[in-house]
Amino acid sequence: MKKIVYLSLLGFLISIIVFWATLPDVSILKKKNPKKTSFMEFREHEWQITGQNRFIRQEWVPLSRISPFVIKALIIAEDNKFWQHEGFDYEAIQKAIEKDLMSKKFKKGGSTLTQQLAKNLYLSPEKTLFRKLREAAITWKLERSLTKRRILEIYLNVVECGDGIYGVEAASREYFGKPAIDLNAMEASKIVSILPNPRKYHPNGTQKYVLNRSMMIYQIMVERGIVVPEFEEMIPEKEESPQSGIVPGNSTRPFPQP
Numbered sequence: 001m002k003k004i005v006y007l008s009l010l011g012f013l014i015s016i017i018v019f020w021a022t023l024p025d026v027s028i029l030k031k032k033n034p035k036k037t038s039f040m041e042f043r044e045h046e047w048q049i050t051g052q053n054r055f056i057r058q059e060w061v062p063l064s065r066i067s068p069f070v071i072k073a074l075i076i077a078e079d080n081k082f083w084q085h086e087g088f089d090y091e092a093i094q095k096a097i098e099k100d101l102m103s104k105k106f107k108k109g110g111s112t113l114t115q116q117l118a119k120n121l122y123l124s125p126e127k128t129l130f131r132k133l134r135e136a137a138i139t140w141k142l143e144r145s146l147t148k149r150r151i152l153e154i155y156l157n158v159v160e161c162g163d164g165i166y167g168v169e170a171a172s173r174e175y176f177g178k179p180a181i182d183l184n185a186m187e188a189s190k191i192v193s194i195l196p197n198p199r200k201y202h203p204n205g206t207q208k209y210v211l212n213r214s215m216m217i218y219q220i221m222v223e224r225g226i227v228v229p230e231f232e233e234m235i236p237e238k239e240e241s242p243q244s245g246i247v248p249g250n251s252t253r254p255f256p257q258p
Contacts (some may be wrong), residue, residue: 069188087143
């Protein structure tokens with residue numbers, strides 16, 4: 001019996017060592033930009049098997065060449081605790097697990113920006129327990145190897161923003177005909193609003209989901225003092241009264257789901 005326990009523990013230890021040894025070396029991202037992500041390769045494979053003659057459109061720019069409105073909108077919409085957490089938003093994860101249990105499906109991830117970056121850079125879109133474990137381990141390594149600004153810089157240059165469009169610079173030029181540094185608050189909100197499903201939604205269209213989500217992101221930026229609208233008619237008059245419980249800079253209103 002003791003021998004079986006010993007062998008089991010030894011096997012478990014070896015598995016952990018092998019698992020950790022096969023993780024990517026993320027420290028190279030401190031100074032080196034990724035040429036192509038795992039997710040880009042996945043999309044290219046999709047195009048190949050469906051006979052589509054498509055290619056990746058991406059223009060890498062430093063974070064200093066991306067509008068601050070994009071950064072603010074992204075954090076509001078995708079990861080409100082980005083600057084505080086160490087890679088994981090445990091409250092969001094708990095809520096996601098509860099939704100999974102209720103729906104009896106393994107769907108909701110409660111993913112932070114760092115988790116999304118780990119998945120985009122190194123993993124496939126498959127939803128398995130092993131992949132989630134690798135995602136968690138890579139996320140842990142990213143947070144300890146890179147600064148928050150570097151994580152944002154890489155994310156904003158590799159995130160899918162349309163069919164074949166990757167990075168905010170390429171998206172800005174495609175949808176608004178200008179570099180990302182020149183995006184205003186509303187344009188930034190519209191680009192960020194499509195990220196949950198960038199091949200379905202378009203930031204410069206009239207889709208109800210995009211209009212509603214981008215307006216909510218924009219309104220939160222106004223509430224937090226990030227932007228002052230040039231014209232009052234740009235946003236609808238607030239319905240909340242001082243007793244409503246909505247505190248500027250602390251909005252927790254839900255975003256519409258794609």
